Amino acid sequence: MNGLNYILKRILQIIPVVFIISILIFLMLRAIPGDPARLVLGEKATIESIDAMREKLGLNESYIVQYGKFVKGIVSLDLGTSLTYQRPVIELLRSRVKITLMLTLISTFFSLLISFPLGYYAGKYKDSMFDQIVKSGALAAVSMPSFWIGLLLMILFGVKLRWLPVGGWGNTFIEQIRSLILPGLTMSLLTSALLIRNIRNSVVDISNMDYVDFARSKGISERAVKNRHILRNALISTVTLLLMRMAYMLGGSVIIETVFSLPGIGKLMVDSIFGRDYAVVQALVMLFAMIILMINLLTDIIYSFLDPRVKF
Amino acid sequence: MRKTSKNKVLLLMLSMILLLAGCAPAAQESSNTGEASSVETEYAKRITIGRLGDAAYLDPNQAVGVAEITITQQIYEGLVKASEDCKNIVPSLATDWIISDDALVYTFNLRPDIKFSDGTSVTGADWEWSLIRARDAETSGYRFAAEPIESVESDGETVVVTLKEPSASFLGNLCMFNLTLGSKAHWDAVGEQTYAQQPLGTGPYMLEEWNKEENILLVKNPYYWREGVPFTEELNYKVVGDDNTRSLQLQSGDIDIMMDVPFSTVSQLEISQNVKIHTFPSTQIRYFILNTTQAPLDNQKVRQAIGMAIDKQELADIVTLGFGKPAQSLLSDTQIQWFFDGLEYNDYDVEAAKALLAEAGYPDGVEFTISVRSGSQVYEQIAVMLKSQLAKAGINVELEMLERASLSEKYQTLSHEATILQWVDDFPDPSGIMGWTIDYDQCHAWYTGLNDVDLDQFNAAANVELDLEKRMEMYDEIQQRIYDNANVIPLFSNSFVWAASDKVENLKVTPFYVQITDNLKMKK
Numbered sequence: 001m002n003g004l005n006y007i008l009k010r011i012l013q014i015i016p017v018v019f020i021i022s023i024l025i026f027l028m029l030r031a032i033p034g035d036p037a038r039l040v041l042g043e044k045a046t047i048e049s050i051d052a053m054r055e056k057l058g059l060n061e062s063y064i065v066q067y068g069k070f071v072k073g074i075v076s077l078d079l080g081t082s083l084t085y086q087r088p089v090i091e092l093l094r095s096r097v098k099i100t101l102m103l104t105l106i107s108t109f110f111s112l113l114i115s116f117p118l119g120y121y122a123g124k125y126k127d128s129m130f131d132q133i134v135k136s137g138a139l140a141a142v143s144m145p146s147f148w149i150g151l152l153l154m155i156l157f158g159v160k161l162r163w164l165p166v167g168g169w170g171n172t173f174i175e176q177i178r179s180l181i182l183p184g185l186t187m188s189l190l191t192s193a194l195l196i197r198n199i200r201n202s203v204v205d206i207s208n209m210d211y212v213d214f215a216r217s218k219g220i221s222e223r224a225v226k227n228r229h230i231l232r233n234a235l236i237s238t239v240t241l242l243l244m245r246m247a248y249m250l251g252g253s254v255i256i257e258t259v260f261s262l263p264g265i266g267k268l269m270v271d272s273i274f275g276r277d278y279a280v281v282q283a284l285v286m287l288f289a290m291i292i293l294m295i296n297l298l299t300d301i302i303y304s305f306l307d308p309r310v311k312f
Numbered sequence: 313m314r315k316t317s318k319n320k321v322l323l324l325m326l327s328m329i330l331l332l333a334g335c336a337p338a339a340q341e342s343s344n345t346g347e348a349s350s351v352e353t354e355y356a357k358r359i360t361i362g363r364l365g366d367a368a369y370l371d372p373n374q375a376v377g378v379a380e381i382t383i384t385q386q387i388y389e390g391l392v393k394a395s396e397d398c399k400n401i402v403p404s405l406a407t408d409w410i411i412s413d414d415a416l417v418y419t420f421n422l423r424p425d426i427k428f429s430d431g432t433s434v435t436g437a438d439w440e441w442s443l444i445r446a447r448d449a450e451t452s453g454y455r456f457a458a459e460p461i462e463s464v465e466s467d468g469e470t471v472v473v474t475l476k477e478p479s480a481s482f483l484g485n486l487c488m489f490n491l492t493l494g495s496k497a498h499w500d501a502v503g504e505q506t507y508a509q510q511p512l513g514t515g516p517y518m519l520e521e522w523n524k525e526e527n528i529l530l531v532k533n534p535y536y537w538r539e540g541v542p543f544t545e546e547l548n549y550k551v552v553g554d555d556n557t558r559s560l561q562l563q564s565g566d567i568d569i570m571m572d573v574p575f576s577t578v579s580q581l582e583i584s585q586n587v588k589i590h591t592f593p594s595t596q597i598r599y600f601i602l603n604t605t606q607a608p609l610d611n612q613k614v615r616q617a618i619g620m621a622i623d624k625q626e627l628a629d630i631v632t633l634g635f636g637k638p639a640q641s642l643l644s645d646t647q648i649q650w651f652f653d654g655l656e657y658n659d660y661d662v663e664a665a666k667a668l669l670a671e672a673g674y675p676d677g678v679e680f681t682i683s684v685r686s687g688s689q690v691y692e693q694i695a696v697m698l699k700s701q702l703a704k705a706g707i708n709v710e711l712e713m714l715e716r717a718s719l720s721e722k723y724q725t726l727s728h729e730a731t732i733l734q735w736v737d738d739f740p741d742p743s744g745i746m747g748w749t750i751d752y753d754q755c756h757a758w759y760t761g762l763n764d765v766d767l768d769q770f771n772a773a774a775n776v777e778l779d780l781e782k783r784m785e786m787y788d789e790i791q792q793r794i795y796d797n798a799n800v801i802p803l804f805s806n807s808f809v810w811a812a813s814d815k816v817e818n819l820k821v822t823p824f825y826v827q828i829t830d831n832l833k834m835k836k
Contacts, residue, residue: 034717038724040368042377043733045453046754050724052450084368085524086508092524151556159564166564167557168550169526261552261561263525276717 007301014293018286022074025285026067029278035059036083036276057083070282080279084272089283092268096252097287099169100264102176103256104249106184107191108242114188115195120231122196123203134196141193150186150259157182167261183260187253191245198241202234236306240299247295251288356834358546359816362558362567366525366551371508372490373449378736378825381489382571383549385826386530387429388492388513391420391471392483394740398595398823399648401483401740405493405514406471415478415778420471427535428495429518436466441496443473449490456747456754457485457739478776480783484741516542516829525551543818543833562587562811568834569812569819574689575633581811588814591635591807592821595644595737598694600801601723602730605761609680609729613672615798620658621665621705622698628804631693636806641791642749643742644805646823650742652788657795665705677706680729683722686713694732694803723759731759732803736825742787743775749800750790760799767793 037053038045045053054060058069073079079089122134158166170176206212207230215229216222252266265284272280304310367380372388391406406420426434447458460479465472475482485491498512511519514537517530528549532542550567552558555574562570563584573581573589581587602609602618609615624638640657643650658664669677684695692713699709709730714722722728735745748755750771752763767790774786794800812819815835820828 032718033721034715035721035724038720039717041451041453043720044748044755045724046456047724047756048754049451049453049455056451085366086368086505087524095524151560154557154560158566159560162564166561166566167552167554168561168566258554259557261554261557263551267553268525274715274717 003301003304007297010297010300014290017293018289021289022071022282022286023067025282026063026070029276029281030063032276034276036278039275040083073279074286079283082272082280083277084275084280085277089279092280093265093283093287096263096265096268099262100250100252100266103180103184103187103262103264104246106177106180107187107249108246110184110188111191111195111242111245114192115199118192119196119199120203120226120234123200123207123234126200126204131200134200138193138196141189144189145255146186146190146253147255147259149189150183150256153182153186154260167259169262179260179262183256183262186260187249187256191242191249194241194245195238198238199234202237203230206230206233232306236303239302239306243295243299243302247292250291250295354836355544356568356815356836357544358548359544359569359832359834360548360550360567361569361571362550362552362561363571364551364553364558367528369508370511370519370522371504372492372494373446373452373455374504374508376452376454376490381825382827383519383528383530384492384511384513385489385515386517386547386829387511387515387519388489388494389515390486390488390492391422392486394487394822394824394826396820396822396828398646398737398740401487409483411483415480416475418473418475418482420473422466422469422471423537424469426514426537428498428512428514429533429535430495430498430512431535432495432497434468434493434514435496436468436471438493438496439466439471440464441499442494443471443491445494446490446492452490454488454490454738457488457744458491460485478778480774480776480778481739481741481743484739484743487739489738517547520546527551538830541830543831544829547829547832559811562813565813568816569810571810573809573811575631575635575806575809576689578633578635578809578811586814587811588816590810590812590819590821592810593646593823594806594808594825595646595823596734596808596825597639597642597644597805598690598732598734598803599642599758600698600730600803601733601759602799602801603723603726603728603759603761604799605726606680606729608672608674608678611672611674612796612798613668614674614678615801616658616796617665617668617672617705618702618707619798619801620661620668621702621707622801622803623660623701624804625660626701627694627697628806630697631690632804632806635809636804639802639805640795642745642794642800642802643787643791644737644823646805647737647740647742649740650784650787652791654788655791655795662705665707669706677708679708679710681710681712682730682732683712683714683719683728684732685719686715691732698732724755726756726759726761728759733758738824746771746787746790746794747775749794758800762797762799764793764797767797 037050037057037059041049041053077090081087082089082092085092118134122131125131154166157164164182165179168179170179212225212229215225252264252269254266254270257264257267268280269284272284365379367383369380370384370387372384389404391404392401393404395402405423405426407423409418409420411418428434443458443461443464447455447461449455460475460477460482462474462476493514495512499507502510516533516536518533520531521529530547532545552561555577558570559577559581561567578589582589602615604610628636628638641652641655645651682695682698685691695711699711702709719731723731738744749758750764750768751757752768757763771790774783774790777783777786808821808825810819810821813834817833818831822828
């Protein structure tokens with residue numbers, strides 16, 4: 001019951017945060033120089049046509065009226081029409097969120113696949129040759145820019161071997177999965193590197209704890225020691241890190257999306273800011289805010305399962 | 313035992329991914345999808361074209377940029393059009409025309425039995441609606457082309473256009489992408505907003521599918537009036553924003569044609585097998601735009617000195633890597649009839665520039681800021697080179713990198729000092745760029761703030777001068793006067809550079825950046 005109360009309280013706390021974010025994003029967008037009407041019309045726009053476009057887009061209305069429309073839109077889930085794409089924002093988000101979500105999941109899957117075995121064994125055999133190689137590899141993965149890795153992977157798997165498409169998005173599910181493998185892998189490298197370091201260090205620390213020695217001295221099998229005592233404790237900080245990375249990935253990566261020509265929300269966000277597409281930026285910021293708030297809440301809840309000491 | 317089974321699960325998952333990757337068809341085949349049907353078997357049904365960005369509207373009378381025009385020109389057609397070399401005006405939906413002696417009434421004879429791509433017949437009402445809409449579309453930056461129109465009448469066999477006053481450029485204006493024929497019935501049925509997303513015209517292709525920011529699929533218009541044209545059934549315009557990715561996709565066969573190859577990527581593509589570089593003469597010129605409302609650029613001699621201190625040859629060589637040449641006149645020499653080859657211009661001369669600066673009252677040189685569009689290699693390169701070249705003449709330049717929105721706000725409100733912009737002509741007449749550079753009301757004389765009333769009147773007179781010889785002389789004088797004003801300094805012209813698979817045949821792009829797709833084909 002206490003737990004439920006806590007969750008309810010946390011959800012209620014979200015409301016004022018969202019409200020403040022909506023005011024901030026509304027004002028910040030309008031504070032940066034650049035007129036949407038000019039951008040829609042392009043370089044050869046005449047002064048006359050810009051005025052007409054401003055009127056058409058409702059940019060001549062007062063901020064209060066514009067903000068009122070924005071809030072009304074959020075409440076009624078009508079997020080307006082995108083300037084640049086001439087589509088309802090909600091429709092635009094639907095297709096793009098799917099891509100970013102799939103990319104995040106695939107990338108997380110790769111990260112887990114790479115980081116857990118490497119991190120655990122590097123920690124278990126601390127200072128061994130294997131540990132050194134894993135540590136250097138992780139450092140290299142953190143240091144290499146993802147657009148470069150992406151291009152290298154595309155040259156190898158797309159141009160030379162022709163196993164996978166060179167960027168782009170498919171029509172069928174199989175095509176879509178195929179087009180997400182390289183970006184997913186590229187994106188997972190950084191996450192994996194971070195996780196590997198974290199898991200390795202946790203395993204090293206935890207292995208030296210008295211309770212691990214105690215567990216062993218009780219005669220518990222090595223596998224049970226690993227799973228129940230070492231990995232489970234190592235998971236606590238790893239889960240936080242992973243969820244934070246997932247929240248970050250759900251925001252979309254403009255570099256990965258540009259290099260792999262994937263129409264996800266990261267690129268949409270950047271393009272919309274450059275295009276001063278107010279409706280889209282506002283909707284996306286609100287969406288990101290909700291995702292971050294939700295993931296934070298989720299992290300706290302998962303914590304209570306992993307660590308019995310955490311109580312609400 | 314259990315440990316091994318866990319490992320097996322991992323291995324299984326990994327192999328499934330690899331299997332998934334291996335089983336599906338190779339990437340190369342994806343662009344050549346579709347079996348041969350009506351098209352001859354040795355040629356592909358579909359050609360995939362990789363381009364930088366997607367269109368917003370497919371309505372030539374709403375906001376348009378190059379991403380939009382590329383597509384609408386395949387869907388919509390007008391009465392006349394520019395010839396492939398852009399030097400003449402040739403018939404399109406009109407077979408011939410008569411211009412009244414007072415140059416006010418244009419009577420066009422129409423081709424019989426023209427149909428829209430949905431099979432409905434073109435009526436006189438469609439013509440009247442289309443041309444008047446082009447004139448009255450308030451948010452269109454190109455309505456100036458239709459501005460001279462007083463009224464339009466059409467019975468379906470002829471179109472009679474009456475002008476408010478004589479206009480020497482009007483036939484040229486009619487080649488513009490916004491003075492084209494659309495379906496009024498369709499517009500009435502779907503409304504303005506949907507019309508821009510579901511275009512309906514009489515052109516060689518029609519819109520089949522549009523996945524925003526992914527691709528636009530055009531298919532052959534079954535009712536197209538020209539027999540056997542276009543050759544290729546489907547054109548798939550695919551958005552690939554990153555230049556490197558676009559060129560890798562061309563090499564891997566994911567796309568067949570790559571539009572707008574950056575100059576710096578050409579050498580890399582040249583050495584790759586099965587790829588051919590195509591260059592086309594263009595009317596594209598980059599210009600140095602000086603704001604004459606701010607000191608020291610308000611001084612004509614200072615501006616002229618800046619012009620003399622720029623080594624345009626070096627600029628063209630380094631930025632375009634051999635695909636460009638220095639430009640002196642405002643007008644592209646591709647518009648050969650109008651280009652003034654007798655222009656008196658100053659050669660690159662640092663000492664003379666210094667002397668002219670001293671004469672202008674700035675013996676110690678001048679300082680100003682160039683606002684440059686960030687993220688564009690060409691513009692950044694030009695800016696850096698200008699800075700180093702001008703420094704030799706004692707002109708100290710600061711560079712300010714701005715993203716597109718901030719930059720356009722800055723120059724459109726005349727709060728910049730200098731910037732770099734470009735122009736590509738849209739129709740075979742000099743009035744477009746001349747008006748843009750001289751007319752103060754339209755755009756503050758191309759964001760230079762120079763209100764040369766005398767030149768403005770002279771330009772207006774040239775626009776209505778019906779004697780061709782005399783009009784050409786007037787434009788020669790205008791080109792000289794703009795050069796002397798030095799508010800817009802032409803830097804260099806360059807070719808359009810595209811790349812394509814070596815199986816692609818008849819790839820053509822006109823100097824106005826219109827893709828001619830009549831006989832575009834690709835071997836399987």
